[in-house]
Amino acid sequence: xxxxxxxxxxxxxxxxxxxxxxxxxxxxxxxxxxxxxxxxxxxxxxxxxxxxxxxxxxxxxxxxxxxxxxxxxxxxxxxxxxxxxxxxxxxxxxxxxxxxxxxxxxxxxxxxxxxxxxxxxxxxxxxxxxxxxxxxxxxxxxxxxxxxxxxxxxxxxxxxxxxxxxxxxxxxxxxxxxxxxxxxxxxxxxxxxxxxxxxxxxxxxxxxxxxxxxxxxxxxxxxxxxxxxxxxxxxxxxxxxxxxxxxxxxxxxxxxxxxxxxxxxxxxxxxxxxxxxxxxxxxxxxxxxxxxxxxxxxxxxxxxxxxxxxxxxxxxxxxxxxxxxxxxxxxxxxxxxxxxxxxxxxxxxxxxxxxxxxxxxxxxxxxxxxxxxxxx
Numbered sequence: 001x002x003x004x005x006x007x008x009x010x011x012x013x014x015x016x017x018x019x020x021x022x023x024x025x026x027x028x029x030x031x032x033x034x035x036x037x038x039x040x041x042x043x044x045x046x047x048x049x050x051x052x053x054x055x056x057x058x059x060x061x062x063x064x065x066x067x068x069x070x071x072x073x074x075x076x077x078x079x080x081x082x083x084x085x086x087x088x089x090x091x092x093x094x095x096x097x098x099x100x101x102x103x104x105x106x107x108x109x110x111x112x113x114x115x116x117x118x119x120x121x122x123x124x125x126x127x128x129x130x131x132x133x134x135x136x137x138x139x140x141x142x143x144x145x146x147x148x149x150x151x152x153x154x155x156x157x158x159x160x161x162x163x164x165x166x167x168x169x170x171x172x173x174x175x176x177x178x179x180x181x182x183x184x185x186x187x188x189x190x191x192x193x194x195x196x197x198x199x200x201x202x203x204x205x206x207x208x209x210x211x212x213x214x215x216x217x218x219x220x221x222x223x224x225x226x227x228x229x230x231x232x233x234x235x236x237x238x239x240x241x242x243x244x245x246x247x248x249x250x251x252x253x254x255x256x257x258x259x260x261x262x263x264x265x266x267x268x269x270x271x272x273x274x275x276x277x278x279x280x281x282x283x284x285x286x287x288x289x290x291x292x293x294x295x296x297x298x299x300x301x302x303x304x305x306x307x308x309x310x311x312x313x314x315x316x317x318x319x320x321x322x323x324x325x326x327x328x329x330x331x332x333x334x335x336x337x338x339x340x341x342x343x344x345x346x347x348x349x350x351x352x353x354x355x356x357x358x359x360x361x362x363x364x365x366x367x368x369x370x371x372x373x374x375x376x
Contacts, residue, residue, distance in 0.1 A: 031070065039065065049288045062292065073100055103172050106213070111251075113375070114173050115213040120206045123165050127203065134208025135201060136366070139180035139359035145187065145198060146236055153191040160188050162199055169206070173214045175245065175255040176369050177202055179356050182257040183241075212374045215251055222248050222294045224285045225301035227346065228278035230260070230270035231357035240264045242274035243356025245372070246282055252372055254281065257356040266321060268308035275304055275313060276329040279341050286340075299339055303346035303353075310343050 001015045009015070020030045036046065039054050044065060047053040054065040063076040072091070097105045106113040124130050153159055163185050170178040180202050187195045227245045234241055239260050246254040258277070264270035282300040289295035304310055312322055313336050335341040348354070355368035 028069065032067075035067065035070075047288065047291060049284065049291060053288075055292055057293075062294075064292065068101065071100070073097060101172075102168075112216040113213040114216060115211065116169055116173050117210045119165070119169060120210045123162070123169075124203060124207060127162065127200075129200065129203050129207065132200070132204050132207050135204045136208065136362040137360065138177045138202045138205040138365075139183070139198065140201070141359045141361045145183075145194060150192045150194040153193055153196045156188070156191060159191040159196065159199070162203075163188050166199070166202060174206075174212065175214075175252060175372055176209075176212065176355060176365070176374060177205065178255055179241070179243065179257040180359065182259075186259070212369070215373055215375060216253070222289050223301075224248055224282055224289060224295070225303065226278045226282040227303045227351060227353040228271070228275045229305060229351050229353035229357050230264075230267070230274040232264060232267040232270040234358055235259060238263050240270035240273070241357045242270075242277055243353040244274070244278040244281060245353045245356060246278075246285060247352075248285070250373075252352075252374075254285070255353075255356060256281075262326065265324075266308075268306055268312065269322065269325060271304055271306040271309035272312050272322070272325065272332075273329050275302055275309060275343075276332040278302060279332050279335055283335065283340060299342050302341050302343045303351070304343060305346050305348045305351045307345060310345060313343050 001017055001021075003009050003015060020027045040046075042056070043058070044054040044056045044063075047055065052067040054067070056063045061077040063074065066073040066075075096107065099105060102116060102119050104115050104118065106115070121130075124132070163181065166177065166181040167185065170181045180198075184195060184199055184202070225247055227247070229243045231241045231243075233239070239262070242256075242258045242260055244256050245252055260270065260273055262273070264273060279300070279302055282302070286295060286300045312319075313332050316333065316337075332341065336343060350371070352368070352371050354360070355365065355372070360368060
């Protein structure tokens, strides 16, 4: 630490800090320790599954706190339980949550709605695309991009920044663009003009649908389930894409689109691998609901549209076509046999995760957006 003006230190001497200052590398950790101890004194319990989540039950009423550095989001059945608890810390009550981390929050009698229209408008303005022509799908259904397509794009930084912004949108509130954005993210290290054209198509899609919101229903007697799907060998490297949609009381709360790291030799194998990945996320949510005493189901429901994959999950028989599968994916068999997971067949026409595995035409895309219950 530099000496303050007017104080000259002897040669070889330095100042020792007696407390943390804002901006030091350890300041964040020390602040987290401070707020953690403060919340414990108020009777809150830190979640074993998420260190930034705290909860407390008082008179049968549940209060849940979510921490993001020095911002606190509170969900409480009795608001007055948090009044007058700021004697030790300077806590400013901002009232009903309207915005958090760039996500606009609208609370109504029918539920809570999340949207990022302002973020979309800012991104379009930054790239000079406020008046671009809208399209009805985020990606052409004939996906055929390669790392060597066309000429190199002029700026890797612009590509990275734009993909990063789109990833934030897709992760928080827009599962309808998740597949396209995650696919395009594979090319950020060496983008071409064809890749940038595909990125602009996602932006044009957002221009035409900026007001889509993600509903969040009640968590009373919450029931968690997950829809899992796979697009077999849809990548140029013959690798499959896994898609998962986690729903709570039939409302989407988390989703992903991931390229599988191994080459699947059949559709059933790709679906089996995708299902094993999906169950991991769903079991975590189930444990969190149990910890908060909000769950009403003893197991989680895994929805898959492949009968062969279901049979392989339910049976311990090793077949010639499945014996080579990495042992880590057989985790799902233990989960099924212990009845932590129940596997159910879902017709392809009702598979909500289909939109997360491959680009769809306008009609199918619109139908899948409707199944996700994204309201414009």
